[in-house]
Amino acid sequence: MGKKILVIDDSSTVRSYYRKLLEANGFIVTEALNAYEGIEKALEEEFDLYLVDINMPKGTGVDFLREVRSNPELVAVPAAVISAEREEKDVELSLSAGANVHFAKPLKPETLLEIGRILTGEVATSG
Amino acid sequence: MEELSRLIELLNSEDELERLRAAEELGDHTSSEAVLSLVSCLEKDESRFVQEACVASLCRIGTEEVAEEVAKLLRSSNPYVRNAASEILQLLGDRAERVIELLLRDPAPDVRALAVRVVGEGLFSSASALLRSVVLNDPDVNVVASAAEYLGEIGGSREDQDALNAARARFSDPFLEFAVETAVRKMEE
Numbered sequence: 357m358g359k360k361i362l363v364i365d366d367s368s369t370v371r372s373y374y375r376k377l378l379e380a381n382g383f384i385v386t387e388a389l390n391a392y393e394g395i396e397k398a399l400e401e402e403f404d405l406y407l408v409d410i411n412m413p414k415g416t417g418v419d420f421l422r423e424v425r426s427n428p429e430l431v432a433v434p435a436a437v438i439s440a441e442r443e444e445k446d447v448e449l450s451l452s453a454g455a456n457v458h459f460a461k462p463l464k465p466e467t468l469l470e471i472g473r474i475l476t477g478e479v480a481t482s483g
Numbered sequence: 484m485e486e487l488s489r490l491i492e493l494l495n496s497e498d499e500l501e502r503l504r505a506a507e508e509l510g511d512h513t514s515s516e517a518v519l520s521l522v523s524c525l526e527k528d529e530s531r532f533v534q535e536a537c538v539a540s541l542c543r544i545g546t547e548e549v550a551e552e553v554a555k556l557l558r559s560s561n562p563y564v565r566n567a568a569s570e571i572l573q574l575l576g577d578r579a580e581r582v583i584e585l586l587l588r589d590p591a592p593d594v595r596a597l598a599v600r601v602v603g604e605g606l607f608s609s610a611s612a613l614l615r616s617v618v619l620n621d622p623d624v625n626v627v628a629s630a631a632e633y634l635g636e637i638g639g640s641r642e643d644q645d646a647l648n649a650a651r652a653r654f655s656d657p658f659l660e661f662a663v664e665t666a667v668r669k670m671e672e
Contacts, residue, residue: 369632369662376661411593413569413600416562440596440625461625462658 358382359476360402364394364420365409365438370461374407377465383472391415395423398430404476410439410450418453425454434475438463487512491520494528502533510540518544522552526564538567542574550579554586557597569601576606580613587613592623599626603633611638615646624654628662635666644670 361383363374375385386401388394392415398406406424410417417437424430437450442460450458456475459467473479490512493505506524509517518541525537541549549571556568572579579601586598595617602613615638617630627650634643644667651663 367629367632369628369665370658372665373658373661411562411596413566419562440593440623462628462656465657 358384359404359472359478360384360386361405361407361472361476362386362388362394362397362403363407364388364391364412364417365407366390366412366414367409370409374468377468378472381469381472383476389414391417391420391423394420398424398433399427403433405472406433406435407471408435408437408439408455410437410441410446418449421450421453421455436471436475438468438471487514487516491516494520494524499530499533502528502530503536506533506536506540510543513544513546515548518546518548518552522549522556525567526556526559526561531563534563534567538571541571545575545578547578547581550575550582554579554582557586557594558591565597569597572601573605577608579605580607580609583607583613587617587621592626595621595623595626596629599629599633603630603637611640611643614638615643618646618650624656624659627654628659631659631662631666635669638666639670 361378363371363385365371366389371387375387378385386397388397390412408417408420417439421435424433434456435454437455437458438461439446439458440461447458457471459471490505490509493501496502506521509521521537521541525534528534541553553568553571556564559565572583583598583601587595589595589598599614599617602610607613611634614630614634618627618634621627621630631647631650634647647663647666651660
């Protein structure tokens, strides 16, 4: 059974890109268009990882992270922010809201897969 | 004139209902004072009801000055304010075109990305041409990918396809490659 990843991004192209890469490598992907839909799906189903965009029209990635980090049932699920925002203040905001890591878009396919494998516990980090 | 200054004063009332009524009634005025007061209230008021009344009034006034002032809110650190500004500009459509053209040349990529969203989701008669220009000229791959996605949804001309293929060659990035392929496929559907 593959690890389950919830992808939260308002761009259908981004969601499709992640889905294609992740599913080709054995992950099971669920999509959400915004933070509110992401929260609904996170409450309905168990995931091994959240991949979250920050700037979305209806509820931001920060809203999503704060919500899941305040829920005892979801607090332990790892979350990676993958966002066009790349300044130090943006990274700090993601991490302070509860992200484990913050990466700038666009991601190389191998980076996306590495995030998936490491944060879902499929492979151990080296060194 | 007296009524206008009274309404502007009421926007600072401690009573939420008074602020709400003032925000609604200011939509009947088209002066700079009314526009500036509503924009300031949208940015600062803590009541979502009052903010939404400001959005509705600014859309009703709908002048180019509204577009100019609201565009400044795209830089707000408050996501609700940014999204409200984006929504107003989308609804103003062609009346905001000059402002949008400037935003699409803004030095900040996140502002340009928001401007692309406004064009892609708004009521602009020249949407395809604006998006094509971004696809051909913007230096940021994420902004170009976003413009490509919208162009795939609303474009379809030979020019649009050529612009997308030129962007693919210009960046040589796997994500943009995927975005261009997706956009071209949508155009052909």
